[in-house]
């Protein structure tokens with residue numbers, strides 16, 4: 032067994048029941064997921080559509096699967112029948128496609144909007160202006176088979192802890208700003224931020240969902 036049971040228990044303890052742990056299992060074999068499942072873990076995160084689909088088919092059906100990668104519109108259909116939460120949504124067009132596939136499967140799919148908070152150019156996500164614009168879109172109300180349940184963000188990959196804290200705090204401010212604005216398919220409750228290296232900063236800044244991979248499953 033190549034999962035780190037001590038670290039798992041240590042993380043669960045740190046969360047104090049205030050945040051959900053999404054165990055990020057990308058590139059790791061189904062046996063590792065099953066080992067963590069046997070310790071009681073039910074939320075798992077994957078980045079690649081085909082890998083997620085394969086693991087869904089092999090593993091227990093009460094696992095809640097989170098898609099945390101960058102989702103292409105033409106692949107939504109493969110995960111729409113079972114995905115629990117899609118974290119990285121960053122365009123209205125993608126929301127529209129998720130809505131369409133959710134409708135086909137007679138489901139409502141929960142989505143988090145990804146907000147760009149890092150200094151790096153490579154990270155996906157909406158900036159503050161784009162987020163604001165999306166929330167103002169009238170057509171958003173017509174997407175009856177999605178629920179926007181929160182925001183997701185990734186801090187800069189840096190040793191500069193002050194910068195990481197600043198970025199997480201900024202996302203929490205945006206989250207609070209829009210948490211009051213509720214419509215039929217928009218109700219922000221989940222703030223997904225924090226990974227192996229920075230989740231304690233994220234928790235301090237108000238995260239209630241952390242996505243942790245390498246600390247549980249080892250380096251990829």
Ligand SMILES: *Cc1c(COP(=O)(O)O)cnc(C)c1O
Pocket residue numbers: 055057078099100185225226227228242243244245246
């Ligand atoms: C891989 C990944 C994680 C987990 O990263 P670790 O550093 O292994 O904890 C979290 N979030 C996203 C979006 C990822 O792609």
